[in-house]
Every structure is written in C-alpha cells, then in structure tokens.
Amino acid sequence: MSYKLSLIGPGDIDFHYYQLLKLKPKKFQSELENIxxxxxxxxISLELLPDNGICIELAKLYKKAGGKEVIGTVPQSDKTFGISHLQEYVNAKIDNKNLFDKIIDSGDWFKHDLIKGLMGxxxxxxxxxxxxxxxxNYAVYLYKLMNQYKEGIEVTGKKIHPEINAGKNFSILVYSPFLINKRLPKEDEVYMKKFGINLIYIKNPDQLKEKLTELIS
Structure with missing residues (x-):
C-alpha cells in the first residue's frame, strides 16, 4: 500500500488566493504545478473530497504530471445535504480517463468532516x-482520542472508519506560502505537539518533496 497524503484546502480559489492572499493568478498556477x-x-496517493477548489486542481495537475493514484472520499450515505453537487467533480476526467481511481464512502457529512483529515x-x-x-482541527481531536489522551475512551482509527490511515507518525504539513501569517496559531501548534502530531512547515515544493520522502522511508 502506497503512502496516502490527504489534501485539505479552500474551495473558492478566486476569493481565497487572489483576493484574500493577493497572489497573482500566474504565480499561483505555477506554484501549484510545481507542487x-x-x-x-x-x-504516494492523493486523497481528497471531490469538490471545487485547490485540492482537485492540484490532483488534476498531479495526474497530468504522471501521478500514481487519486482517491476520492465522499459522504455517499448522507441523507441531510446530499452529494448531487459533487457529481461533476466525482466524474472529472483527465485525458479521457477518470481522475479518481477509487471512491470511499465516508458516511454522512457530519462524520465526513470529522474523519476527513485522518484518511491519509x-x-x-x-x-x-x-x-x-x-x-x-477535528483530525487533531480524533487523533487525540485514538491515542488515548482522553481518559475513559479507547478507540482505534479502523473502528471509526476502516479506511483511516493516520497512525503513529501522523503529520500535518502546512504550506506556508498559502497562509497570510505563514504559521498556524500558537495554540494549535502546542496542542498538536501535546498529542504527538508532527507539525511541519513547508516553504516550497522542493522542501515538500524532501519532507515527504523522509516520512515515507
């Protein structure tokens, strides 16, 4: 089984990256291509929610560059909001081939949001x-429960969902150029450390490759 990297990021590229972060579209696109x-x-395999935003655009570029596998995590069992708005993304194609090699049912939207970050x-x-x-934040909280940092609770990732991959060397790689302040809040950093999560700040695509190579080995 190859190493699975879970992608999470904003859905509105124009608002978030161009208006809020003030990135130039050409520079942003170039950065994404290099990532x-x-x-x-x-x-590695990439795992993401098939929806509008940076994650699916990165997955498309990854596949075009010869990337191995893209996995979609979708709340197919949801009865509250439904997933009809995701279908065009679930069915996305690259060079007349399906972008997604596999689709995982994450349950309903409420469970999906809780477990999404732990799928990789x-x-x-x-x-x-x-x-x-x-x-x-929910990935950090559930990881806390999985590793018995809360008295009276004993639960494994596989009991929460059979496709959860997060284990002892669970890491969160933060792409600093896509943050206004380049770092997470101090409180978030401290809690991750407390619960045994590796927090890694990434400055560029080369460093991303280097750090992932270390994690995979």
Missing amino acids: AKALSELD DSILYLGASPGTDGER
Missing part, C-alpha cells in the same frame, strides 16, 4: 478557511 510535479515524483498517513494543508480548519 504537483513534486508529488508526482513520489510513491499525513495531511497537506493548503490554506486556512472555515471548512479546512474544521477538518484539520
């Missing part, structure tokens, strides 16, 4: 937004 190239050169061996965090930060 995709770095990832495609590693023996590590998280690549591509920017701060309400949804993205929810996924990151």
